[in-house]
Amino acid sequence: VPPAQVRIVEVGPRDGLQNIPDKISTSTKIELIRRLHETGLTAIELTSVVSPRAVPQLSDCRDLLGHSFVQDLLSSPRQQSPEAGLMRWPVLVPNVKGLEIAVQNGVREVAVFISATEGFSRANIKCSVEEGIARAREVTRLATKAGLAVRGYVSCIFEDPYNGPTPHHAVLHCVKSLLDAGCHEVSLGDTLGVGSPANVHSLLEYLTGHDIPITRLAGHFHDTYGQAVANVWEAYRYGVRVFDSSVAGLGGCPYAPGAKGNVATEDVVYMFQNAGISTGVDLTKLAETGEWVANELGQINSSRVGRALLCKT
Ligand code: HMG
Ligand code: MG
Numbered sequence: 001v002p003p004a005q006v007r008i009v010e011v012g013p014r015d016g017l018q019n020i021p022d023k024i025s026t027s028t029k030i031e032l033i034r035r036l037h038e039t040g041l042t043a044i045e046l047t048s049v050v051s052p053r054a055v056p057q058l059s060d061c062r063d064l065l066g067h068s069f070v071q072d073l074l075s076s077p078r079q080q081s082p083e084a085g086l087m088r089w090p091v092l093v094p095n096v097k098g099l100e101i102a103v104q105n106g107v108r109e110v111a112v113f114i115s116a117t118e119g120f121s122r123a124n125i126k127c128s129v130e131e132g133i134a135r136a137r138e139v140t141r142l143a144t145k146a147g148l149a150v151r152g153y154v155s156c157i158f159e160d161p162y163n164g165p166t167p168h169h170a171v172l173h174c175v176k177s178l179l180d181a182g183c184h185e186v187s188l189g190d191t192l193g194v195g196s197p198a199n200v201h202s203l204l205e206y207l208t209g210h211d212i213p214i215t216r217l218a219g220h221f222h223d224t225y226g227q228a229v230a231n232v233w234e235a236y237r238y239g240v241r242v243f244d245s246s247v248a249g250l251g252g253c254p255y256a257p258g259a260k261g262n263v264a265t266e267d268v269v270y271m272f273q274n275a276g277i278s279t280g281v282d283l284t285k286l287a288e289t290g291e292w293v294a295n296e297l298g299q300i301n302s303s304r305v306g307r308a309l310l311c312k313t
Contacts (some may be wrong), residue, residue, distance in 0.1 A: 005278045006041060006236065009187070009218065009244045010036050010266060012293070014045040014092055016250030016260055017311035020297060026060045028296055030067050034287040034310055037073070037246060040281045045111065045244075046070060048092035048167075049101045053281045055254060063103035065091070074106040090151050094125050099139050103146055110143050112136040112183070113153035116170040119162025120155055120191065123255040133174065137181040143193035144182045152178035152186040153220065157203060158195040158221050163178070163255055168206040185216050187244055190231065192259045193224030197234035221263050222256075224247060228263035229271060236272075244269055249302030264303035266290055286308070 013033050017024055029047070036044050043228075052059035064070060073089055090109040091102045102110050114132040115121040121129050140150045154174040159165050171188070178186045188203070200219075208214050219235040219242070221228040233245050245268045251261035269281045287306040294301035301307055 007242045008273055009043040010041045010265055011045045011244045012046050012246040012250050016246040018057050019254050020057055026063045029064055030164050031068055034292050040283040045090050049098035050094050052093055057286040065283040095135055096139055098142055108225045109149040111151040112139050114174055115155040116174045117160035119160045140181040150183050152183035153189050155189040155191045157188045157198050158190050159192050164263050165206035168203055171275040172207055173209050181214060185218050187220045189220040190222055191256045192220030196227040197230050200231045200234040214239035216299035220244040222259050222262040223263050229267050232263055234269055248294045262303055266306040270305040
């Protein structure tokens with residue numbers, strides 16, 4: 001991505017919805033993806049293919065992926081957007097079973113995920129960090145062989161809900177393992193949303209000081225302590241050009257109790273636009289989509305920018 005551009009990976013349909021207890025219909029999820037697509041977003045994480053017991057909300061992933069609108073997205077020629085490169089529709093998978101279901105449905109990019117810490121790893125994917133790495137490596141190998149692109153996530157980059165603060169070297173080990181396995185980029189997940197810009201700076205300094213190219217890193221900041229927009233900016237200043245965010249600031253993980261949603265896409269787009277940095281996203285349409293989905297789900301619209309633009313502040 002050229003210097004004056006950033007790529008936003010909208011994770012609303014996956015991270016944004018996975019922790020909402022009330023059942024959301026598949027058609028509402030499809031409508032969300034459709035509206036997000038219309039804003040000009042070029043990367044949208046569609047859903048996850050995980051154990052239905054682990055995340056009941058996304059247990060309709062086969063129906064969603066098989067829907068004609070999603071099939072059209074997945075089967076469209078790999079469009080190059082002048083703004084942000086390849087159009088991407090990743091799907092989160094924890095294991096080979098998830099990969100197989102994704103492939104059967106025409107998915108061309110998957111995201112694998114591990115934790116830098118033992119506690120969250122055991123809670124979220126029922127295995128140790130090393131077992132998680134081995135699983136992610138195998139999924140990445142098979143996916144790559146099948147011609148898919150693979151994105152990686154490392155969770156708990158700053159803190160684990162059970163183990164406390166995360167040492168930088170644990171994050172480095174995970175990032176290195178995912179890149180060596182063949183992930184095209186690794187998204188750094190502040191799962192609990194506790195980090196602040198000084199923590200972002202210090203971790204990026206450590207990772208790049210240990211030969212991790214900044215161009216292979218993305219930022220995934222939850223906003224529990226209200227630091228997420230500042231964290232995105234700090235990472236941008238350090239050279240990161242890919243950021244995950246959720247429309248209306250939706251998001252959370254069933255295995256990270258108390259953690260709030262992702263940084264709101266509206267807030268990220270507003271911040272970059274004001275700095276003359278292109279995201280390719282229509283902010284008005286995005287704000288309307290945020291308000292629509294918040295109403296539809298009975299959730300608070302957590303985007304300050306969205307609420308301000310729609311005069312709801
Ligand atoms: P396990 O219980 O050890 O797995 O869970 P298992 O292989 O024994 O399977 C248990 C059951 O799940 C079986 O069904 C499997 O068939 C089924 P049963 O025979 O009992 O009826 N199953 C699956 N079904 C559909 N798709 C699959 C799949 N795999 C197994 N892929 C496992 C281990 C990893 C499967 C489970 O713990 C799991 O699915 N975990 C995922 C939890 C999750 O999705 N968490 C949220 C996403 S991560 C996140 O939010 C963080 C992130 O945003 C970054 C950040 O913020 O830090 C990415
Ligand atoms: Mg997350």
